[in-house]
Amino acid sequence: MMKKITLICLLLFIAACSSKKDGNMIVQGKIKGLKKGTLYLQKMNDSILISVDSISILGDNTFKLTDNISDPELYFLTFKGSNAKERILFFGEEGVITINDQIKNFGFSPEISGSKNQAVLDKFNKINKQFLNQRLDFIQKDFEAKKSKDTKMSKQLEAEYQKLTRRRILFATNFALSNSNTEAAAYIGLTELYNANIKLLDTLNKSLSEKVKQSLYGKRFDDYVSQIKKSEEEN
Structure with a gap:
């Protein structure tokens, strides 16, 4: 019985830490050194920065975020507690975009691939x-x-x-x-x-x-x- 409860809790935890959205743009990658926190995929909407997807990270520093995008536009990848200078700005577009960075000097020189723009x-x-x-x-x-x-x-x-x-x-x-x-x-x-x-x-x-x-x-x-x-x- 305890094993079943443990398994159910584990599955719920994995589900909670995974992006729940489906979209034609997938943003994936790894943030080295980020052991715990929440990553946000954001964009501007009428001069307001909004979050379109998020994922909680605990132990595993890989991530996958998605959004439905009609036209290529600028997106931000941020994490909870980061400031305006600690963001990754990138051109989002349909397809798979891979972003690799490290928590130290986050956003300073990320490796971004998969976006022509x-x-x-x-x-x-x-x-x-x-x-x-x-x-x-x-x-x-x-x-x-x-x-x-x-x-x-x-x-x-x-x-x-x-x-x-x-x-x-x-x-x-x-x-x-x-x-x-x-x-x-x-x-x-x-x-x-x-x-x-x-x-x-x-x-x-x-x-x-x-x-x-x-x-x-x-x-x-x-x-x-x-x-x-x-x-x-x-x-």
Whole structure:
């Protein structure tokens, strides 16, 4: 009798620790060092971060989470007690996506495979990080120039910073154009080209494949470009 009770309890425990959802996107993997806790699969819904699936982990650091997804979009993988900096941001899409990471420095350099859009975004971020590092250098140098009241150096740094900004915009635009058959291109347009001129934005918008244009980020990008056009016409 005790054996049966123990077996039933064990089965209930396993069921409680497993994702109960079925979906066309499966997110699986291993978080090294996570011995106990709850992992959450989350996404933005009307500017609110919501959880679409979760799994409790006790001893086994492997996980499997699912969601039904109609268009590729950004998801977050978090665990209970983590903060905004301790999240894994990834491009979700239909199919099986594998994410491996470790609890120490969670979200800093996860290994993600199975998402075509994530692969595109990884390539973009690798180069874009160089621009971000250069921007931080400019900020530090500008701070030092202003602190020492070196007006000449401040003006020189401002001119060089404007050139850097233009190079970054051109890089982001050309990268998105060369990957216009992916939803990541529309996402880059929305998040990285906010200070680009309308001609570049319109060129990218027109170059997106029909499939991408009908996607979540494709529609948002088209709305964004349309709003800028309307605003410029009114002015």
